[in-house]
Amino acid sequence: MPLINSPSASSDVVVLGAGAFGLATAAELRLAGYKVTVVAPEGGAASAIAAGMIAPAMETAIDGLSREQSAILKRSRVLWADFATRTGIHLQHMPAEWRGEGADRLATSLENNEFEYTYLPDHQWIVTEEDAKLDPEAALAVLSQGVERINATAKAVRFENDVWTVDFGAGSITAPHVVVATGAAAAIDGMPEVLTALISKIIPVRGQIGITHERLADHVIRGPGAYIAPVNAGSYEGGSVVGATMETGVREVATDAQLCEQMTNAAWALLGHEPVEIDMEWRAGIRGASPDGMPMAGPVARGLHVALAPRRNGWLLAPLVAGQVVAGLEGLSLPEAALDPSRTF
């Protein structure tokens, strides 16, 4: 990713944030011919530590989503095939299993939402082939290619003479459009009231996840208290992740040993194995969630757009959100009205 050294510069679009939403939006804009600059500090993206499951079926069933919400997840899953081809992300077809208590409820939800699955009630076991997976570290690297980036935190924004200026301490950059994709972070000085009000509604949800070089499973296995997924690229290639907590209202990024141990034990139980001591690096990321659990994507003011608050499914929803932001930026009607940031919560 080329870095901009000049203390002041201009672009067609400045994207604030380098997580799944910011970089997917930047990629779509770049592919549409815009000059795009991403402003974000190094590290700190929840997207980087995610498991990377692209899982409309399991997420619908586990979260008990409505038919409308499930249909949004499905539409983004459909967009993924083309998005992966155009950006070069390696999207892996991967079966996902559910093992254990709750299988009845999940099977009912899969049935009601017309997913393909196999269910063995006597074994409390479900498998679906509808979900997929990517490796976040590799996907973020691919999405970063060819995008100009300023490694800095945006400190303030202002709008004058139809142009936005983003100040990042060491300099500033101007553009007619700014996309705010700052995850669960606080509002930035100078943002209009309509945006600060929206950002104030975003609820932090901490997720803790462990990553290991050990191969614990060759596909996704989910169940009460934990999931296990293989890692097929990046610095833990050949390893696995064990996740993930959903801690609503928690912003603390230090990991919690007790919760991590509970997840580890739940993971071993899913694997039908006595717990074994393995090296595991525990990480925590803060997801941003809107009050209705679906992202906010589209324009909020002249030249100002958001790609925010997906809760659990930022990777799954990235192509849909990116496409909606581009449509809004080009003055087209928004394809997904349910994600319009002007909806009432």
Ligand SMILES: Cc1cc2nc3c(=O)[nH]c(=O)nc-3n(C[C@H](O)[C@H](O)[C@H](O)COP(=O)(O)OP(=O)(O)OC[C@H]3O[C@@H](n4cnc5c(N)ncnc54)[C@H](O)[C@@H]3O)c2cc1C
């Ligand atoms: C443990 C865990 C597991 C997950 N597993 C999955 C999964 O399997 N599948 C899935 O689809 N999703 C998963 N997710 C993704 C997650 O649920 C989110 O939906 C997603 O990461 C949100 O992406 P984002 O781009 O909105 O935010 P983030 O990834 O948090 O990115 C925000 C970006 O904004 C930057 N930023 C913040 N403030 C500023 C500022 N002032 N100026 C400039 N930049 C700023 C940050 O540095 C960062 O680059 C998981 C998340 C966690 C924590």
